Amino acid sequence: MAIATKDSLGPTSDVLREATARAHERAERSAFVTELMDGRLDADAYVALAGQLLFVYRALESAGDRLASHPVAAAVLDERLRRTPSLESDLVALGVDPSELSMLPATADYVAAIEASAHDAARFVAHHYTRYLGDLSGGQIIASKLRNLYGVSEDALSFYRFDGIDKLKRYKDCYRDRLDALELGDEATDALTAEAIRAFEFNQELFAALER
Numbered sequence: 158m159a160i161a162t163k164d165s166l167g168p169t170s171d172v173l174r175e176a177t178a179r180a181h182e183r184a185e186r187s188a189f190v191t192e193l194m195d196g197r198l199d200a201d202a203y204v205a206l207a208g209q210l211l212f213v214y215r216a217l218e219s220a221g222d223r224l225a226s227h228p229v230a231a232a233v234l235d236e237r238l239r240r241t242p243s244l245e246s247d248l249v250a251l252g253v254d255p256s257e258l259s260m261l262p263a264t265a266d267y268v269a270a271i272e273a274s275a276h277d278a279a280r281f282v283a284h285h286y287t288r289y290l291g292d293l294s295g296g297q298i299i300a301s302k303l304r305n306l307y308g309v310s311e312d313a314l315s316f317y318r319f320d321g322i323d324k325l326k327r328y329k330d331c332y333r334d335r336l337d338a339l340e341l342g343d344e345a346t347d348a349l350t351a352e353a354i355r356a357f358e359f360n361q362e363l364f365a366a367l368e369r
């Protein structure tokens with residue numbers, strides 16, 4: 158039986174994008190996201206999402222801090238991406254005390270998977286990629302909807318502003334180049350792609366929980 162080589166799999170960023178394309182479509186088409194994008198929800202729905210995302214980013218960023226000296230994680234880690242402080246300040250601007258929030262079961266499952274990834278850098282990168290590249294892409298579209306459809310003010314949208322990153326497209330290209338330069342091997346690449354698909358599913362499960 159032929160054994161897949163890194164070359165046969167192609168660049169990691171292409172493998173990841175292709176492997177998650179269907180999961181992305183499902184997340185993008187989920188009822189919560191569609192209704193949010195169509196102006197059929199209200200600002201409170203976003204407040205609920207932002208509150209749950211705070212737990213996700215706390216877990217993601219503390220896993221990142223623990224993996225900071227790991228070369229695979231270090232390839233994607235960047236202080237300019239850190240979102241916990243901006244999410245906290247957005248929530249305060251939205252009238253929420255972050256210390257009063259509690260996690261939904263769907264968020265707890267997502268957080269548990271992120272915490273487990275702190276022991277496996279390839280899996281951690283999957284969670285990093287799914288959230289931050291999403292924030293730098295569709296997140297920008299979500300921010301404009303929040304602004305224009307729901308009247309969310311700029312001081313509550315700092316989560317979507319990446320100070321110090323000028324051109325988001327160039328940054329994403331560079332992120333993909335850094336992924337492609339990693340010498341992961343097939344096993345780690347498989348673990349990375351499987352975990353990225355799971356990460357999308359966790360997001361979808363969170364949307365479904367918020368919809369309920």
Ligand code: HEM
Pocket residue numbers: 170173174181184185190194286287288290291292294295296298299326329357360
């Ligand atoms: C309103 C819903 C969404 C819209 C409109 C949207 C839109 C987009 C667009 C246009 C891109 C391509 C950007 C580019 O090539 O530079 C993209 C990429 C991406 N999105 Fe979304 N997205 C949405 C939801 C999500 C969600 C829920 C996630 C996961 C949490 C996500 C994660 C990603 C990722 C990881 C990429 C990068 C793909 C790659 O190039 O490797 N997106 N999104």
